[in-house]
Amino acid sequence: MLLGAVVLAGGRGTRFWPLSRRSRPKQVIDLTGQGTLLASTLARLDGLVAPEQRLVVTGPDMEAVVRAECGSATVIVEPSARNTLPAIAWGVWEAARRGADAVVVLPSDHHVLEPQKLREALGLALLEAERGALVTLGVRPTRAETGFGWIEPAADGTVVRFVEKPPQAVADELLSGGRHLWNAGLFVFRIDAFRAALAQHAPGTAAALAALDAGAPLATAWPLTEATSLDYAVMERHDNVRVVPLDCGWSDVGSWPALDEVLPPREGGAGVAAEVVSLNASHNLFHVEGKLLALIGVHDLIVVSTPDAILVARRDDAQRLREVLDALDAAGLARYT
Amino acid sequence: MLLGAVVLAGGRGTRFWPLSRRSRPKQVIDLTGQGTLLASTLARLDGLVAPEQRLVVTGPDMEAVVRAECGSATVIVEPSARNTLPAIAWGVWEAARRGADAVVVLPSDHHVLEPQKLREALGLALLEAERGALVTLGVRPTRAETGFGWIEPAADGTVVRFVEKPPQAVADELLSGGRHLWNAGLFVFRIDAFRAALAQHAPGTAAALAALDAGAPLATAWPLTEATSLDYAVMERHDNVRVVPLDCGWSDVGSWPALDEVLPPREGGAGVAAEVVSLNASHNLFHVEGKLLALIGVHDLIVVSTPDAILVARRDDAQRLREVLDALDAAGLARYT
Numbered sequence: 137m138l139l140g141a142v143v144l145a146g147g148r149g150t151r152f153w154p155l156s157r158r159s160r161p162k163q164v165i166d167l168t169g170q171g172t173l174l175a176s177t178l179a180r181l182d183g184l185v186a187p188e189q190r191l192v193v194t195g196p197d198m199e200a201v202v203r204a205e206c207g208s209a210t211v212i213v214e215p216s217a218r219n220t221l222p223a224i225a226w227g228v229w230e231a232a233r234r235g236a237d238a239v240v241v242l243p244s245d246h247h248v249l250e251p252q253k254l255r256e257a258l259g260l261a262l263l264e265a266e267r268g269a270l271v272t273l274g275v276r277p278t279r280a281e282t283g284f285g286w287i288e289p290a291a292d293g294t295v296v297r298f299v300e301k302p303p304q305a306v307a308d309e310l311l312s313g314g315r316h317l318w319n320a321g322l323f324v325f326r327i328d329a330f331r332a333a334l335a336q337h338a339p340g341t342a343a344a345l346a347a348l349d350a351g352a353p354l355a356t357a358w359p360l361t362e363a364t365s366l367d368y369a370v371m372e373r374h375d376n377v378r379v380v381p382l383d384c385g386w387s388d389v390g391s392w393p394a395l396d397e398v399l400p401p402r403e404g405g406a407g408v409a410a411e412v413v414s415l416n417a418s419h420n421l422f423h424v425e426g427k428l429l430a431l432i433g434v435h436d437l438i439v440v441s442t443p444d445a446i447l448v449a450r451r452d453d454a455q456r457l458r459e460v461l462d463a464l465d466a467a468g469l470a471r472y473t
Numbered sequence: 474m475l476l477g478a479v480v481l482a483g484g485r486g487t488r489f490w491p492l493s494r495r496s497r498p499k500q501v502i503d504l505t506g507q508g509t510l511l512a513s514t515l516a517r518l519d520g521l522v523a524p525e526q527r528l529v530v531t532g533p534d535m536e537a538v539v540r541a542e543c544g545s546a547t548v549i550v551e552p553s554a555r556n557t558l559p560a561i562a563w564g565v566w567e568a569a570r571r572g573a574d575a576v577v578v579l580p581s582d583h584h585v586l587e588p589q590k591l592r593e594a595l596g597l598a599l600l601e602a603e604r605g606a607l608v609t610l611g612v613r614p615t616r617a618e619t620g621f622g623w624i625e626p627a628a629d630g631t632v633v634r635f636v637e638k639p640p641q642a643v644a645d646e647l648l649s650g651g652r653h654l655w656n657a658g659l660f661v662f663r664i665d666a667f668r669a670a671l672a673q674h675a676p677g678t679a680a681a682l683a684a685l686d687a688g689a690p691l692a693t694a695w696p697l698t699e700a701t702s703l704d705y706a707v708m709e710r711h712d713n714v715r716v717v718p719l720d721c722g723w724s725d726v727g728s729w730p731a732l733d734e735v736l737p738p739r740e741g742g743a744g745v746a747a748e749v750v751s752l753n754a755s756h757n758l759f760h761v762e763g764k765l766l767a768l769i770g771v772h773d774l775i776v777v778s779t780p781d782a783i784l785v786a787r788r789d790d791a792q793r794l795r796e797v798l799d800a801l802d803a804a805g806l807a808r809y810t
Contacts, residue, residue, distance in 0.1 A: 154765070154767070410781075411804075411806055411809070413797050413800050413801060413804075413806075415790070415793055415796055415797065415800075416790075420785075424783050426781075427780075427781055427782055427783050428491070428781060428782040428783070428801075428806070428809050429782070429783050429785070430491070430782065430783070430784045430785070430786070430797045431785055431786070432784075432785075432786035432787060432790040432793050432794075432797065433786060433787035433789065433790035433793070434774065434785055434786065434787060437771065437785065439783065439785050441778060441783055444747075444763075444764055444765060445764055445765040445766070445767065446761050446764050446765070446766050446767070446776065446778055446783075447767045447769075448757075448766070448767070448768055448769075448771055448774065448776050448785060449767070449768070449769035449770060449771065450769060450770035450771055452770070453752070453753070453769040453770035456752055456769050456770070457769075459752055460750050460752065460767050460769065463750050463752075464750060464765075467748075467750075469748055469750075469765070472748070472765050
């Protein structure tokens with residue numbers, strides 16, 4: 137069974153501004169000082185998926201910055217962003233063309249503290265997938281997160297249902313119940329099982345793959361696909377979906393404050409800096425690559441420096457970055473966004 | 474009566490770190506975005522002292538950065554720092570050599586909001602000086618400052634006494650009394666009156682000038698001078714000292730928070746930046762030249778960015794910069810100081 141990988145690297149995301157930009161999304165910036173999330177994602181496949189079987193799907197406007205992080209993996213460029221289903225389907229089709237029998241699908245912008253545990257879980261998932269199931273990896277939750285989808289597994293590992301971004305009270309219950317897992321967007325399946333599921337749940341996308349099989353150009357096949365997510369179109373509807381628990385120090389690194397889970401502690405907080413001097417400062421998060429950072433009497437701040445912009449924000453206001461970007465656009469300062 | 478100027482530009486000062494450095498002291502950095510304090514000091518002399526009569530005294534390790542700000546003024550370099558008396562005495566001697574009859578002495582690192590008012594006060598002071606007095610300009614106080622020297626004038630403009638850095642209770646009294654003025658280090662005197670005062674109060678320095686007159690090299694004369702301040706050695710002891718009140722929006726710009734008096738207000742506070750975006754942020758002070766600054770939910774901070782360092786400090790902790798520099802030295806990071 138030859139295993140291919142489809143790595144999704146088309147995401148934009150403004151939540152790491154000013155480090156991330158329209159032209160330089162989260163997956164290709166070095167948040168941790170130890171390489172980009174995309175390069176780390178590919179490195180995690182070592183020993184599991186050969187480099188020539190790795191496909192990275194991205195958009196035309198970020199092709200160059202993505203390609204720079206991909207080593208000998210193949211970069212394929214979507215004609216347009218249509219959510220994850222078309223991107224995965226095309227990736228799977230390309231993997232099949234390269235002889236793969238099964239694929240692992242991975243987001244490119246997550247962080248994993250223990251890559252070996254991820255590889256072990258992917259190995260287990262592959263065993264399940266070989267028997268024909270569409271398999272998702274479910275992260276053991278560490279908080280009552282309302283921003284994620286949750287997975288309810290049966291005792292035998294089949295998925296009972298997906299719970300989309302629950303309200304807080306429900307999230308509290310799901311966490312305390314101890315059974316539910318987070319949907320991390322990590323999938324493993326046999327290619328023939330995936331194509332059968334598409335035929336059943338996403339006929340447009342199935343038709344697109346058929347058109348590609350028949351030699352149609354991508355530009356012709358692409359508009360046939362359903363512009364939706366794999367989760368929504370297929371995983372939540374299919375009857376043979378299984379989940380493998382994952383406990384590998386996973387983080388979706390969704391915002392500056394989430395870097396706490398990822399970065400080693402430093403004087404004054406956590407972050408990337410050439411040097412830090414801190415006097416009565418704590419729980420700050422910083423990214424001032426190559427510079428000395430001096431913190432005096434400040435707590436719970438986010439401090440980010442890039443060649444053209446500086447952000448100083450209260451941690452609790454991290455979600456207001458969106459407003460900053462809107463204000464910049466409105467002020468004719470889109471060059472900073 | 475030909476007027477010369479002696480501008481004192483040998484000060485170091487760490488209070489504007491990381492913008493100011495050992496090798497780039499306060500007077501040669503652009504704190505306001507409108508030029509350096511030294512260049513502004515010289516520009517204030519326009520119409521009063523001809524450029525060829527302007528002497529800028531500095532130390533050997535900052536000669537180059539000082540010279541760059543001096544236009545056609547003459548830079549003279551002290552063999553070593555020995556406080557203000559030797560620097561002024563040597564400047565006066567050089568001014569005399571260029572034909573000056575009187576000199577105005579100015580610090581190079583203060584800010585003046587209304588230069589015309591300073592020139593008017595210097596004109597008045599010159600009238601007093603012509604009659605033989607050593608004249609100091611006294612700034613009308615705006616707060617009970619304990620870090621300055623205060624001047625007690627008699628009704629006729631003679632100085633009754635100097636009050637060195639008073640305790641808070643005394644400063645409160647001096648302010649509310651309404652008569653006392655701040656000693657701003659601005660002096661005007663006839664050169665012959667100055668030399669006579671030296672002979673009386675500072676015989677070593679008088680001997681040094683005599684040696685220079687006799688053709689001795691500066692290196693020989695310099696060690697003869699008293700290493701002390703003009704205020705302490707001469708002004709506080711001399712019997713013919715007068716004061717002219719000054720009301721010109723003067724600031725000694727002694728620390729980052731003092732820039733409030735100097736900088737125009739901007740979104741989120743006051744400071745230098747290419748652009749500012751501010752959401753619920755106020756009373757911050759910033760210097761991020763050429764960069765966009767985004768502030769979210771932060772108040773009363775100092776934010777400074779240079780090519781190699783970033784400072785984020787509570788305003789109230791500005792005086793702890795000294796500790797940062799000590800910590801850097803102790804950690805072998807003196808290259809940042």
